[in-house]
Amino acid sequence: MRVFLDTNVLVSAILTRGLCRDLLRSALEDHQALVSKLVVDELVKVLRDKIGVSELELDKTLMILDGVEVVNDQGGVPQTAGLEPNDAVIFAAALAAEADVFITGDQGILAESHRLPIDVVSPRRFMERTSQPDAYPIPTDHEDDSKVSEFSTDAIGEQAFEFALSIVKLCRTLEERSRDVTVRRLLLAGTSIGANIEEASAAESRRDFTLKMAMASKEARETNYWLRLLNQSAVVPEIDLESYLEKSLELIRLLTATVKNNPRPHVVSRDLEAAYREMAGDEVREAEADEWAEGLIGDVADDTR
Amino acid sequence: MSNTITIRLDDKLAKKLDHVAEHTGRTKSDVIRDALRRQLAIAILDEVREELVPLAEKHGWYTDEDVFRDVS
Numbered sequence: 001m002r003v004f005l006d007t008n009v010l011v012s013a014i015l016t017r018g019l020c021r022d023l024l025r026s027a028l029e030d031h032q033a034l035v036s037k038l039v040v041d042e043l044v045k046v047l048r049d050k051i052g053v054s055e056l057e058l059d060k061t062l063m064i065l066d067g068v069e070v071v072n073d074q075g076g077v078p079q080t081a082g083l084e085p086n087d088a089v090i091f092a093a094a095l096a097a098e099a100d101v102f103i104t105g106d107q108g109i110l111a112e113s114h115r116l117p118i119d120v121v122s123p124r125r126f127m128e129r130t131s132q133p134d135a136y137p138i139p140t141d142h143e144d145d146s147k148v149s150e151f152s153t154d155a156i157g158e159q160a161f162e163f164a165l166s167i168v169k170l171c172r173t174l175e176e177r178s179r180d181v182t183v184r185r186l187l188l189a190g191t192s193i194g195a196n197i198e199e200a201s202a203a204e205s206r207r208d209f210t211l212k213m214a215m216a217s218k219e220a221r222e223t224n225y226w227l228r229l230l231n232q233s234a235v236v237p238e239i240d241l242e243s244y245l246e247k248s249l250e251l252i253r254l255l256t257a258t259v260k261n262n263p264r265p266h267v268v269s270r271d272l273e274a275a276y277r278e279m280a281g282d283e284v285r286e287a288e289a290d291e292w293a294e295g296l297i298g299d300v301a302d303d304t305r
Numbered sequence: 306m307s308n309t310i311t312i313r314l315d316d317k318l319a320k321k322l323d324h325v326a327e328h329t330g331r332t333k334s335d336v337i338r339d340a341l342r343r344q345l346a347i348a349i350l351d352e353v354r355e356e357l358v359p360l361a362e363k364h365g366w367y368t369d370e371d372v373f374r375d376v377s
Binding site for chain 2 (some may be wrong): 007008011012013014015016017018019020021024025028029042046047050051052053057060061063064065066067068084086087105106107108123
């Protein structure tokens, strides 16, 4: 798992006798630990200015990061709802680095966790979860692979394709009016959801299927993030992005359910079928989906640029 | 600059290395480098903590919560 550590967690892991020390050890041993360059800068500042660590000790301390992936910060200052500017920059780096989980002791970030596109948890919550075998269900190769064909991606794949098509059109329109780099990122993430689902449909094993669908889920979350960023930063204020945001949330919900349920075949088959039946039974929702899908049919090549 | 070192592995460890390299599609050297980086990072963490924890305590930081209160 790709585990991003916020500055306060890294600082505490190095300086105190708390849980964060065990967490960093666990991240180094069992996961891929991630921090961003801004996190490293903040760590250096705390050690040097607050604790008075010598330059020699500082150099030695930074050698710990040889076991950690230090990722680049993203250009500009993203305006993630509810986060302080520096927190938003760090969070954007975690998102771009495709972190599976963002660990922080910052109550402000934890309070916004339900609105953020990565799983945001406290050190205690992370340790509790990883001590339970089913906390983060990643299937092993020992699981029964014989039922892969049961996992049809037709329904969700179709939705993701239509969504990608709408994103291509949207990005063309946006690019005509703005050169904001976020548009390009939206295009990449928005079209990758369906591509990953397509790959999942040809999965060689259950594990392969789950991983591909998990990638699709991450791309859906990233798409939602860029849409929110574009919406709130009002890059092109005259274009209403609400419907795109809703569709991205719908895809996130479907993909999350698929990934969460898939490692347990006896649960998946029944639950997914039931869920699809329930969705099909909801006439209002079905009508909306039809209307949305119908409205998007067309040849991308015919669009004016 | 790169360095080459030769290490001896018993059969059991060598088989595990073969298995992990094949399973993850990485070279054996890469698996060893990754494992070494992680283990050295943990060893260095333990070493620097011996020096830095007392400094943090002088600053009044004893637990995670003390740090979380002051560092965002």
